[in-house]
Amino acid sequence: xVHLGAMQKIKPPQRIFRDDEEVDYVIVGVGSAGGVLLQxxxxxxxxxxxxxxxxxxxxxxxxxxxxxxxxxLYWNDLRITGGEHPLALGSNNSGKGVGGGSVxxxxxxxxxxxxxxxxxxxxxxxxxWPLSYEELEPYYELLEQEIPVAGPAWYPWGKPHGHPYAxxxxxxxxxxxxxGCTKLGIPVSAGGPVAILSASRGNRPHCIYRGFCIQACxxxxxxxxLITHVPDALEHGAEVRDRSMVARISMRPxxxxxxxxxxxxxxxxxxxxxxxxxxxxxxxxxxxxxxxSACPGHEHGLANxxxxxxxxxxxxxxxxxxxxxxxxxxxxxxxxxxxxTEEFYETDPKRDFARGFAIQTVGPLPIAxxxxxxxxxGLWGWSMRREMMEYNHWAALGLLGEILxxxxxxxxxxxxxxxxxxxxxxxxxxxxxxxxxxIEFGKNKVMEVMHAAGAVEVVQESRYAHLxxxxxxxxxxSTSVCDKFGRTWDIPNLFVMDGSVMPTQGSAxxxxxxxxxxxxxxxxxxxxxxxxxxxxxxxMTPPPVCRSLSPPDTFTSGAPHLR
Amino acid sequence: MSTERKPVTDPRTxxxxxxxxxxxxxxxxxxxxxxxxxxxxxxxxxLRRVEYVPPIRFFNEQEAAxxxxxxxxxxxxxxxxPSTRIPLLPGLDERLFENRLEGYRYExxxxxxxxxxxxxxxxxxxxxxxxxxSFHLLPTLQQEEILQSIHDGKPLAASQLWNRMNVERFWMxxxxxxxxxxxxxxxxxxxxxxxxxxxxxxxxxxxxxEPEPWEKGEQRYQWSPPADTLSGAAxxxxxxxxxxxxxxxAGTH
Numbered sequence: 033x034v035h036l037g038a039m040q041k042i043k044p045p046q047r048i049f050r051d052d053e054e055v056d057y058v059i060v061g062v063g064s065a066g067g068v069l070l071q072x073x074x075x076x077x078x079x080x081x082x083x084x085x086x087x088x089x090x091x092x093x094x095x096x097x098x099x100x101x102x103x104x105l106y107w108n109d110l111r112i113t114g115g116e117h118p119l120a121l122g123s124n125n126s127g128k129g130v131g132g133g134s135v136x137x138x139x140x141x142x143x144x145x146x147x148x149x150x151x152x153x154x155x156x157x158x159x160x161w162p163l164s165y166e167e168l169e170p171y172y173e174l175l176e177q178e179i180p181v182a183g184p185a186w187y188p189w190g191k192p193h194g195h196p197y198a199x200x201x202x203x204x205x206x207x208x209x210x211x212g213c214t215k216l217g218i219p220v221s222a223g224g225p226v227a228i229l230s231a232s233r234g235n236r237p238h239c240i241y242r243g244f245c246i247q248a249c250x251x252x253x254x255x256x257x258l259i260t261h262v263p264d265a266l267e268h269g270a271e272v273r274d275r276s277m278v279a280r281i282s283m284r285p286x287x288x289x290x291x292x293x294x295x296x297x298x299x300x301x302x303x304x305x306x307x308x309x310x311x312x313x314x315x316x317x318x319x320x321x322x323x324x325s326a327c328p329g330h331e332h333g334l335a336n337x338x339x340x341x342x343x344x345x346x347x348x349x350x351x352x353x354x355x356x357x358x359x360x361x362x363x364x365x366x367x368x369x370x371x372x373t374e375e376f377y378e379t380d381p382k383r384d385f386a387r388g389f390a391i392q393t394v395g396p397l398p399i400a401x402x403x404x405x406x407x408x409x410g411l412w413g414w415s416m417r418r419e420m421m422e423y424n425h426w427a428a429l430g431l432l433g434e435i436l437x438x439x440x441x442x443x444x445x446x447x448x449x450x451x452x453x454x455x456x457x458x459x460x461x462x463x464x465x466x467x468x469x470x471i472e473f474g475k476n477k478v479m480e481v482m483h484a485a486g487a488v489e490v491v492q493e494s495r496y497a498h499l500x501x502x503x504x505x506x507x508x509x510s511t512s513v514c515d516k517f518g519r520t521w522d523i524p525n526l527f528v529m530d531g532s533v534m535p536t537q538g539s540a541x542x543x544x545x546x547x548x549x550x551x552x553x554x555x556x557x558x559x560x561x562x563x564x565x566x567x568x569x570x571x572m573t574p575p576p577v578c579r580s581l582s583p584p585d586t587f588t589s590g591a592p593h594l595r
Numbered sequence: 596m597s598t599e600r601k602p603v604t605d606p607r608t609x610x611x612x613x614x615x616x617x618x619x620x621x622x623x624x625x626x627x628x629x630x631x632x633x634x635x636x637x638x639x640x641x642l643r644r645v646e647y648v649p650p651i652r653f654f655n656e657q658e659a660a661x662x663x664x665x666x667x668x669x670x671x672x673x674x675x676x677p678s679t680r681i682p683l684l685p686g687l688d689e690r691l692f693e694n695r696l697e698g699y700r701y702e703x704x705x706x707x708x709x710x711x712x713x714x715x716x717x718x719x720x721x722x723x724x725x726x727x728x729s730f731h732l733l734p735t736l737q738q739e740e741i742l743q744s745i746h747d748g749k750p751l752a753a754s755q756l757w758n759r760m761n762v763e764r765f766w767m768x769x770x771x772x773x774x775x776x777x778x779x780x781x782x783x784x785x786x787x788x789x790x791x792x793x794x795x796x797x798x799x800x801x802x803x804x805e806p807e808p809w810e811k812g813e814q815r816y817q818w819s820p821p822a823d824t825l826s827g828a829a830x831x832x833x834x835x836x837x838x839x840x841x842x843x844x845a846g847t848h
Contacts, residue, residue, distance in 0.1 A: 092634065095636065096634075096636050096641075097794045098640050098779075106698055108696050108698040110700060112700055113699045113701055120699065121698050121699040122696075123697065201802075204801065204803070204804060207803075240797030242792075242797060242798055360804025362788075362806075364790060365801050398787060399779060403770075407767070409831060412830075413671055413739070413742075414603075414671060415829050415830075416670060417618075417670065417674075418820070420783075421787055424804060424813070459699075
């Protein structure tokens with residue numbers, strides 16, 4: 033029996049496809065997007081196999097309530113990072129193992145705003161999406177029910193909506209955010225939106241406020257596709273092949289893929305036949321795999337006739353603002369994610385930059401906090417020891433700022449190779465003028481909130497959060513990698529579906545939007561049926577929204593207050 | 596043998612303060628006393644950290660002597676009774692021996708193993724060049740002058756060795772590794788009043804800084820760092836330094 037949270041147990045064995053058995057879909061990466069795709073396609077009756085480089089977790093045996101002991105959750109294999117403003121990777125933004133990043137996300141689940149889908153039209157910067165907010169909205173509503181989302185009954189920003197589960201009680205940091213914002217007349221959403229259960233559902237218990245969300249939720253209260261979608265996928269005949277690293281996508285002479293070459297858990301190279309392949313490896317591994325799959329006829333990587341593969345990589349500004357208070361806070365309690373404001377999300381003509389930012393609660397545990405003190409205050413030695421004794425007097429707020437997509441913020445292949453002999457990713461990142469102005473304004477606003485809350489000392493560290501882009505969707509095959517369903521322009525039975533398809537990123541955490549996009553693509557694939565496997569014709573009609581493929585318990589509890 | 600290190604003092608009298616089994620303002624708070632309320636996997640991981648000190652396998656004898664003296668200044672523990680000091684070097688050595696990575700390397704840095712080998716040689720070379728003596732035998736102030744110059748990104752000596760990497764990034768790697776070793780230890784949690792593991796029992800007092808029934812309130816006392824230290828005051832990084840452009844490494848939101 034495998035434990036998935038405190039109450040849910042599932043029984044192996046599961047279905048196992050033979051190597052020479054042609055499956056309908058191989059999904060590379062069982063994370064936020066891959067988990068949802070796997071579940072939908074399995075329910076619809078397809079033969080579907082998820083390849084995952086990391087392991088299938090047993091949450092009781094493998095996960096711990098311990099900061100240093102959670103190192104294995106992250107993508108720790110070598111990558112090279114550089115450029116003028118290099119991004120930290122690993123534990124900062126990259127998961128490994130079934131559930132992927134949804135295992136270690138803080139689980140903030142704001143939707144993108146309608147303006148996010150037409151940034152270029154409105155502001156003349158960035159790019160427009162090939163779909164509108166209205167096209168994605170039904171999938172936001174569906175996923176908010178499925179995972180489900182706790183938050184206020186009235187959420188005022190973007191397109192106003194409500195949440196199916198009740199908001200969470202405040203922790204010390206949420207109190208700080210509310211106090212500071214209220215002093216300054218800034219509205220705050222308290223208790224969500226987060227994909228953390230405020231009441232139990234089915235075989236998942238409610239949150240116990242232990243504060244280890246980003247070290248993976250042993251409780252099973254925080255949503256990850258490992259516990260929300262993968263069990264239902266297995267129940268409906270999907271296979272998850274864990275500890276299997278896909279090395280390259282195999283191409284036939286006729287320009288279609290026929291499967292993937294992968295390294296299995298015993299280190300053997302194997303080939304899995306498939307009628308179509310969906311790459312869901314997130315913004316570094318997805319372009320890396322497509323680049324590493326270069327072959328005759330695709331010398332610059334697969335799906336790269338536009339030359340945009342690997343480009344337009346985005347991270348959000350994630351500066352952490354730390355405030356010390358005379359009174360005790362104890363920020364290690366409660367989920368790090370429990371209150372936020374999107375009051376500064378939209379472009380404001382009174383400011384000298386396009387787009388905006390959010391302010392969110394964060395709750396660093398001692399090791400993360402000590403590194404923040406090193407970066408923000410230059411502490412070491414006795415000054416570090418002394419400041420750490422004040423840990424319980426500090427509160428932390430996060431800026432989440434939109435950084436625009438730029439072509440030369442990118443993923444390429446480095447000369448170095450990993451333990452499988454595959455070339456590793458090289459990531460290059462540099463801020464531009466608009467990004468710098470936005471970060472400066474946003475950081476100062478968060479510091480102002482911290483002061484208004486009564487902090488006696490306020491410092492900050494620069495940081496970047498999340499990774500999206502690098503295989504972007506678009507309307508024009510000459511400037512994008514895939515269409516609005518993630519179907520690559522160049523190879524009719526090869527799809528990309530994960531955060532890498534995003535043309536812009538707003539200042540909302542990307543997890544919910546990734547899952548909503550995946551559910552929509554699943555509906556498209558189901559509607560298209562065998563045409564994906566046999567035809568190169570491209571039907572751009574949006575599929576009907578299918579509400580009959582949701583996991584059990586989706587509609588038995590939790591009702592959104594607003595539609 | 597390392598030289599005598601000065602004690603922390605009472606700022607009102609300037610008198611030395613006695614060493615404590617548990618420094619910090621939460622006297623009597625013991626996270627380990629709550630281990631019966633932790634889950635098995637967490638208990639195994641935390642107890643191994645307390646009970647098992649891995650052998651030194653990555654650094655050679657000379658490098659280990661230097662690096663032990665370095666980490667003792669990065670996170671000094673002379674306020675603790677020798678029996679309750681938290682070993683820092685073995686955890687770092689184990690990480691390097693097993694080549695456990697953080698998932699990335701900066702393009703202006705050599706691999707972690709190489710960076711630490713260079714640094715161990717460089718600290719010793721600096722000591723010999725500046726003072727004609729081994730780093731681990733220098734008095735506190737001279738050791739800390741050397742460390743301070745690495746913090747500032749302006750090595751006082753051994754520039755040929757330090758030229759092989761981004762010095763400020765190495766400093767942050769070193770301090771991060773030391774902090775990860777120290778603040779992952781339950782004795783450090785007791786020192787700072789951090790509640791530690793809380794599954795399956797949960798936390799229930801979420802606001803106003805209220806302690807759980809098994810936690811303690813603060814009992815503050817005054818103390819000053821030893822008179823001969825350079826590390827007693829905050830050193831805000833200069834604008835434009837690598838400290839400012841070095842992004843936060845841990846996921847937060």
